[in-house]
Amino acid sequence: MIITLKMARQIIDAAVKHAKKIGNRCSIAVVDEHGWLVALYKMDDALLPTVDIAWDKAWTAAAFKTASSDISKFGDASKPNFGLKATNWNDRLTTIAGGLPIKNGKAIIGAIGVSGGTPEEDVAICQAVVAALKLD
């Protein structure tokens, strides 16, 4: 299964609704399983950099097939992966929480990135939306 524009719209609309409910203004990006953008919305009054940050979070979650916040563990000097962030691969890698893979069963079909609130709020939006997603 690949992520379609219809699914991406459904995901982003749900995220916008959720963000409005908690009074946040944010950007939401959905990428496919390879990290390529499918859709991206910036809510009115969301800060400018949130667009790129949301996109980068989604890219990171898709590329590493894990939550973007998990990348920060590779920055731990006591672990062998230390220094990953310093390679700044593709300029997109981010360790900020708020990027989550979208799964169909075990397979990762894409990822969502949210930016605009605190990392906890961004993650909460991602989780709510991914959990509510109905795959045909």
Added chain:
Amino acid sequence: MKEMTLEMAKKALKASVRWARDIAENPCSVAVVDKAGAVIAVERMDGAAQATTDIAIEKAWSVVAFKVPTLMLARMIDPRALGKQLGDHGIGLLTKGKGRLTFIAGSVPITGDDGEIIGAIGCSGVPAGVGEISDSSVCQAGWSALYD
């Protein structure tokens, strides 16, 4: 219209995507930016090439940055225009715009009530830049929806 909102951007994207799907029958990406050139919404249709999202965004950004459709920028660097005033003037632009300025047709400005540019639509993925079935006409479909 005074300012671009997400609602307006979604309306334009919906119309553009529908036009690209039903009439152009060609998957593509469409981007809407505000008067600062900042992205409001981007959509890539199923089957459109991956790089088209970036190109659609850069086209829309170029419209706001230069206040002309990118078709005009394409004309300014057309080698056939060299030796004429417009061509000589335009070719130097290639190195300007921090790598974002895009010289490919396929974008339209959105003007507000007072005639100022309040945003732009950019499209990429249709083989032609201008013409009946082109990136430009996909943008125009979205543009029309805003002025209904």
